[in-house]
Amino acid sequence: MRMPDSFNKYLDETGATSRFTYRYFHELVRPRYEIRQFLRQCYLIGYNSLPLIGITGFIMGLVLTIQLRPSLISYGVESQLPVMVSLAIVREIGPVITALIFAGKISSSIGAELGSMKVTEQIDAMEVSGTNPFKYLVVTRVAAATLMLPVLVMISDAISLYGSYLGVNIRGNTSLRLFFFQVFQTLQFGDVLPAFIKTFFFGFAIGIIGCYKGYNSSKGTEGVGRSANSAVVVSSLMVFIIDLIAVQITDILGLN
Amino acid sequence: MEGHNPDAVIAIDRLVKKFGEKVVLNEFTVDLKRGENLVVLGRSGSGKSVLIKCVIGLMRPESGTINVLGEDVLSLDHDGLDNIRSRVGFLFQSNALYDSMTVKQNLEFPMRRHLKNIDYKESMDRIMDALENVGLAHTLNMMPSELSGGMQKRIALARTLILNPEIILYDEPTTGLDPITGKEITLLMKEIQEKYKTSSIIISHDMKCVKRAADRIAVLVNGSCYAVDTYDNLKRSSDPNINQFFE
Structure with missing residues (x-):
């Protein structure tokens, strides 16, 4: 029986991505280490994403609080608003929404940048210049994305909770101290740790997919556009798939 | 280097490069002598750029040998390739x-x-x-x-x-430039050759550049080195595979 071409293409793509990921780990541990380039990527990927992540985090916390309030009032548990919002933000919404925004910003820019470097032979020029382009371009970007996303999620969560505090005070009167006292009294180790760990996987998936799509971009400007576009689509999908797996594992381990 | 000119800084012997089923280079053989400018002339998509990318180790051929400055490029490891690349310059298209x-x-x-x-x-x-x-x-x-x-x-x-570098590989150096700038680049290439005594392989189908820069020309037809001679001798040829470039 002959498999459809689309299925064969999917298997080819999966195999190529797996080989690319294997090569990443292989090059990651092998000297020479591109420390300066890695730090530069941390700045570009992490610090430069901060304003976007901060604004969306703030709006997320504020909107969630405003929308949850009527439901909680109808059940007579309005006082539990900080508790509900903080659990939702820290456990699920914060990591996933931040990762999706990060995928939109970083995966597309990595895909387009590496794709354009490939098309204009800059990657070949790097190799001729005595540099391992995979190590210089891919390893540094994926490592930076893996390490920066958890930091951004922590910052985003903090800003979201502050947004939520302002949301609570639109129609109420709660002090900042009381709000955060309620939040930290509610949050358990099992709420924070799994959510934090999964963000490393989100960051890794976003980085590796962006790099894979860009590094294997086909010739021409159309190929670069396609790389950037599919980098966002695939990495966003991967965020949800990893989230699904993480939730199942957390459940099995009894951390829910 | 057995069988090749001992003055050769690059010796390419029976090089075969395929992309899938398509044979781009078919038993291509040519030498680059010390201090000369060798132009590889061929139609678009005939494998000229592929040839010099194989020379510098950016692409790996299916078979054949490439000897650069006494080193067999295809048997070199990463450090060996880096060493060769520090002695061979590459101007990208x-x-x-x-x-x-x-x-x-x-x-x-x-x-x-x-x-x-x-x-x-x-x-x-x-x-x-x-x-x-x-x-x-x-x-x-x-x-x-x-x-x-x-x-x-x-x-x-x-x-x-x-x-x-001792050798410079030029990949279509005048493509996309106006005729005046193209001429300036070609003269600059000649000036560099005379000043630094470099040897060069120049990939081109710009006949003005070819005429100004070439000491010898290798004509690439159907993946093979069809003829190697000076500009004037090739121009006089009545072979349609050669004079198509000079019309």
């Missing part, structure tokens, strides 16, 4: 200047990689020397996007010269 770096950083990049112990003063001297050679010393802190196509080509040439 699209210039391949790094968009995110200034002209100075573009020129510094191969130096920092190949010459790990070079100090700042020597590095700056080399950069200024290379930029003066191409007449663009004032562009030191400019970004590639601020330069015209011709200037970018000159900067790319300066980057190629920065390691004082």
Whole structure:
């Protein structure tokens, strides 16, 4: 029986991505280490994403609080608003929404940048210049994305909770101290740790997919556009798939 | 190097390169002598660029041998290839200047990689020397996007010269340039050859560039080296595979 071409293409793509990921780990541990380039990527990927992540985090916390309030009032548990919002933000919404925004910003820019470097032979020029382009371009970007996303999620969560505090005070009167006292009294180790760990996987998936799509971009400007576009689509999908797996594992381990 | 000219700095022997079922280079054989400019002439898509990418180790052929400065390129490991690449310059068709770096950083990049112990003063001297050679010393802190196509080509040439290579591989150096700038680049290539005694393989189908730059021409037809001779001798040929380029 002959498999459809689309299925064969999917298997080819999966195999190529797996080989690319294997090569990443292989090059990651092998000297020479591109420390300066890695730090530069941390700045570009992490610090430069901060304003976007901060604004969306703030709006997320504020909107969630405003929308949850009527439901909680109808059940007579309005006082539990900080508790509900903080659990939702820290456990699920914060990591996933931040990762999706990060995928939109970083995966597309990595895909387009590496794709354009490939098309204009800059990657070949790097190799001729005595540099391992995979190590210089891919390893540094994926490592930076893996390490920066958890930091951004922590910052985003903090800003979201502050947004939520302002949301609570639109129609109420709660002090900042009381709000955060309620939040930290509610949050358990099992709420924070799994959510934090999964963000490393989100960051890794976003980085590796962006790099894979860009590094294997086909010739021409159309190929670069396609790389950037599919980098966002695939990495966003991967965020949800990893989230699904993480939730199942957390459940099995009894951390829910 | 057995069977080849002992003066050859590059000896390509029966090189075969395929992409899937398509044979791009078919038993291609040619030598580059020390101090000469060898132009590889062929139609678009005939495998000219593939040939020099195999020479520098950016592509791996299916079979054949490539000997560069006494080293068998196909048997070299990563360090061996790096060593050869520090002695062979490559001018890319699209210039391949790094968009995110200034002209100075573009020129510094191969130096920092190949010459790990070079100090700042020597590095700056080399950069200024290379930029003066191409007449663009004032562009030191400019970004590639601020330069015209011709200037970018000159900067790319300066980057190629920065390691004082013994061999330079030019991939279509005048493509995309107006005739005047194309002529300037070609004359610059000749000037570099005379000043630094470099040997070069020039990939081109720009006949004005070919006429000005070539000491010998290798005609690439159907993946094989169809003829090797001087410009004047090839121009006199009545063979349609050759005179199609000179019409």
